[in-house]
Amino acid sequence: MMKLWIAPAGLHVEPAQGRDAGELARIHAQGFYRGWPREEFSGFLGEPDTPVYIACDARRRIAGFALIRQAADEAELLTIAVDPKWRGKHVGRALLRAALDDLRMSPARRMFLEVDEQNAAAIRLYSGQGFTRIGARKGYYPRPDGSAATALVMARDLG
């Protein structure tokens, strides 16, 4: 049975497929200082412990994606990115909600993530879905100028 979640702006969320790796790498590179190569995404796709969700239109043009890692009773949001031209339309929220909904079927009881303390959009997205700050890691994210940003660690219980 095909999994599918309704998203705003005529989009929907569904599981990513192996052929999406190049598109995921492209969108990721637009969202982060250090992109991940396509091969990295190919490795995650198709593995049951690293589900990837895409938000796309009826022609499967991808607006954003979320990548989760599951281990025993914990889940981690490894990355989430929305194409710049699709941001601010609640696509990120739809992706996160779909992942949280799907995780209800898994053994995971708690979900974690790390976020740059200066990333207001992402922090707002996560807070809105029930994540709270549980700690911080100093010097975690490299910046183009050679400095490093502090990461907040956030978590929430699942279902």
Ligand SMILES: CC(C)(COP(=O)(O)OP(=O)(O)OC[C@H]1O[C@@H](n2cnc3c(N)ncnc32)[C@H](O)[C@@H]1OP(=O)(O)O)[C@@H](O)C(=O)NCCC(=O)NCCS
């Ligand atoms: C973070 C990101 C995934 C959010 O995706 P998005 O689809 O634009 O987010 P949404 O439209 O679903 O918005 C979610 C919430 O964040 C808020 N928000 C969105 N952009 C914002 C901004 N630039 N500043 C402040 N708040 C913002 C929205 O208002 C919304 O909150 P609300 O429901 O209370 O109104 C997207 O900005 C992105 O791809 N950024 C680059 C990659 C990145 O930083 N990923 C997260 C790394 S941990």
